Amino acid sequence: MHPEAMCGSARNRPPALTRIKSHKGASCDRSKMRIAFTLAFLLMAGPAFAQQSTLAEGRRLSEINCTKCHSIETEGESPLTDAPPFRELAKNYDPEELTDGFMEGLAVRHPLMPDWDVTEDQAQALTDYIMSLKGSEAKTGDTPALVGYELLRENCARCHALDAISISPLAAAPPSATW
Known part of the structure; x- marks a missing residue:
């Protein structure tokens, strides 16, 4: 009206x-x-903010738990050569398989892979973040918020923290949440 x-x-x-x-x-x-x-x-905007929050949480969990072995970026090699970069997981696995794997425990043969418990929300956040690494081109079904977050992550994250909680990689760069 x-x-x-x-x-x-x-x-x-x-x-x-x-x-x-x-x-x-x-x-x-x-x-x-x-x-x-x-x-x-x-x-109307709530779901978009929720999606961005979920991706930020998935990124945060990845940074805390996974970067010792895996590359969690759209480019670059993993620190541990046997650990696949997350972008490869995004290309090779179905989202439901990843979420179930996080919930049930990942069946991997590498002795350094920790056995850790995650909540369903954390498993979904990790999956959403990993799946966001497929590439920057818009895919069918991507929400505007997901596409926007991908652009933010690819172009701004080298200097700016993507959420209000994290510390910006470049000390003088304010977190993107304050823009």
């Missing part, structure tokens, strides 16, 4: 009034309209 339809025509109201009458006689408060629009925006 158009804002003017909620509170009457903009031509018919003095600009200084905050409370106006619509053509049906019902009153409308501009602050209530602002609240309604804000709530509508948050409801």
Whole structure:
């Protein structure tokens, strides 16, 4: 519904009034309209923010637990040659297989691979992050938030932290969450 339809025509109201009458006689408060629009925006944007948060959590978990052996970036080799880069996992595994593997324990033959417990949310965050490494080209089903996060990660993460919690790699660069 158009804002003017909620509170009457903009031509018919003095600009200084905050409370106006619509053509049906019902009153409308501009602050209530602002609240309604804000709530509508948050409801529409919520999933996008949640997706970005999930990717950031997956990245954080990867940095803490996996970087000693695996490359968690879109390029570069893993520190441990036997450990596949995460981008290869993204290309070679189905997301459900990865999530199940994290939940049930990964069956690997390498003695350095730790056996660690993760929650379902953590397993999903790790999977989402790994799957985001497939490449920067937009894939069918990618949300705008995922595509945007991928661009942010590829172009900004060398200097800026991707969330408000992490420390930026370049000390003078503020975290991207503060932009």
